[in-house]
Amino acid sequence: MKFKAMTAMAALLAAPMVFAGGADDDVLTINEDLEMVTKTAAPAHMADDVDEIISGWHFRSDETQALQMDDFDNPGMIFVDQALDMWNAAEGSEGKACADCHGDAEESMAGVAATYPKWNDGAEEVRTLQMQVNDCRENRMGAKPFKYDAGAAVSMEAMITSYSRGMPVNVAIDGPAAAMWEQGKEMYYTRTGQLELSCANCHEQNYGNFIRADHLSQGQINGFPAYRLKNAKLNGVHSRFKGCVRDTRAETYSPGSADFIALELYVKSRANGLSVEGPSVRN
Ligand code: HEC
Numbered sequence: 141m142k143f144k145a146m147t148a149m150a151a152l153l154a155a156p157m158v159f160a161g162g163a164d165d166d167v168l169t170i171n172e173d174l175e176m177v178t179k180t181a182a183p184a185h186m187a188d189d190v191d192e193i194i195s196g197w198h199f200r201s202d203e204t205q206a207l208q209m210d211d212f213d214n215p216g217m218i219f220v221d222q223a224l225d226m227w228n229a230a231e232g233s234e235g236k237a238c239a240d241c242h243g244d245a246e247e248s249m250a251g252v253a254a255t256y257p258k259w260n261d262g263a264e265e266v267r268t269l270q271m272q273v274n275d276c277r278e279n280r281m282g283a284k285p286f287k288y289d290a291g292a293a294v295s296m297e298a299m300i301t302s303y304s305r306g307m308p309v310n311v312a313i314d315g316p317a318a319a320m321w322e323q324g325k326e327m328y329y330t331r332t333g334q335l336e337l338s339c340a341n342c343h344e345q346n347y348g349n350f351i352r353a354d355h356l357s358q359g360q361i362n363g364f365p366a367y368r369l370k371n372a373k374l375n376g377v378h379s380r381f382k383g384c385v386r387d388t389r390a391e392t393y394s395p396g397s398a399d400f401i402a403l404e405l406y407v408k409s410r411a412n413g414l415s416v417e418g419p420s421v422r423n
Pocket residue numbers: 227236237238239240241242252260262272273276277280281296300
C-alpha cells in the first residue's frame with residue numbers, strides 16, 4: 141500500500157511536471173465586445189502567497205480558448221437558453237415562475253453571481269447560488285429543489301452567472317461569513333489522500349507546469365459553471381472539487397455539503413478582481 145502510494149506520487153509529480161512557461165498573453169474578449177479581466181493583482185488576503193491571479197482560460201489550448209470567445213461557439217450557452225425557458229415556466233404548488241417575482245432575468249440577475257457564495261441574514265447561513273435558487277423553489281414556489289450540481293441546477297446557475305460576465309468577482313469574506321471562509325482556507329492548504337497533496341500544492345505552487353498531459357492552472361472558479369469538452373456538459377464547482385480531491389486518492393465530499401460550500405467561498409475569494417466568465421469552456 142505504502143509503496144503503491146509512493147510510486148503514484150512519483151508518477152504524478154516527478155516525471156510529468158514539466159514547466160510550460162505559465163499563462164499565455166492572449167486577451168479574452170467575448171463576442172468581439174466584452175473584454176474580460178483574466179489577470180490581475182491578487183487580493184490582499186492572499187498577497188503573501190501569490191502576486192497575480194490568473195483565469196484558467198490562459199492555460200487552455202488556442203482551440204479551447206476560441207470556443208469561449210463567441211456565444212455561438214460556446215456549448216455552455218445552449219444550457220443558458222434552456223434555463224431561460226425554465227425561468228419563464230410556472231412550477232410548483234403556488235403556480236409561479238421565477239419571472240413572476242424577478243421579472244426580466246438579464247436585468248434582475250445582473251451582478252448577482254459575482255457576490256456568491258454569500259451570507260443570508262434571514263437564514264443565518266452562507267448560501268451558494270444553487271442554494272438560493274432552491275430556497276426560492278421550495279419556499280416561494282412550492283416546487284421541488286433541484287438536485288445539487290445536476291443538469292437543471294447547473295443550467296440555471298449558468299444562466300444567472302452569464303448576466304455577470306465581465307464584472308469583477310467580489311465575495312465578502314468578513315463579517316458573519318468569516319468562520320466558514322477560514323474553514324475553506326484550512327481545507328485548501330491541508331494535504332489529503334494517499335498522495336498527501338493539498339489544493340495549494342498543485343494550484344498555488346505548480347500552476348504553469350504540466351501534470352500528466354494537463355496544463356495546471358490556479359484552479360480558479362470565476363469561469364464556473366464550466367462546459368468541459370471531456371464530459372460534454374456543464375460542470376458545477378463542487379463536482380470539479382470532487383474530481384480534484386479524488387485525484388489525490390482521498391475520500392471526497394458530496395456536492396452541496398457544508399465542506400464544499402466553505403471551500404467554494406474560499407476559492408471564489410481567491411478570484412476577487414477577476415471577471416466572472418461563466419459559462420466558460422475547459423477541457
Ligand atoms: C414568489 C416570489 C419568488 C419566486 C417565484 C422566485 N423568487 Fe427568487 N427571490 C425572491 C425573494 C423575495 C428574494 C430575496 C430573498 C432573500 O434575500 O432571502 C429572492 C432572491 C433570489 C436570488 C438572490 C438575489 C440576490 O441578489 O442575492 C436569486 C438568485 C433568485 N431569487 C433566483 C430565483 C430563481 C432562479 C427562481 C425560479 C426558480 C426564483 N428566484 C423564484 C422571490 C421569488
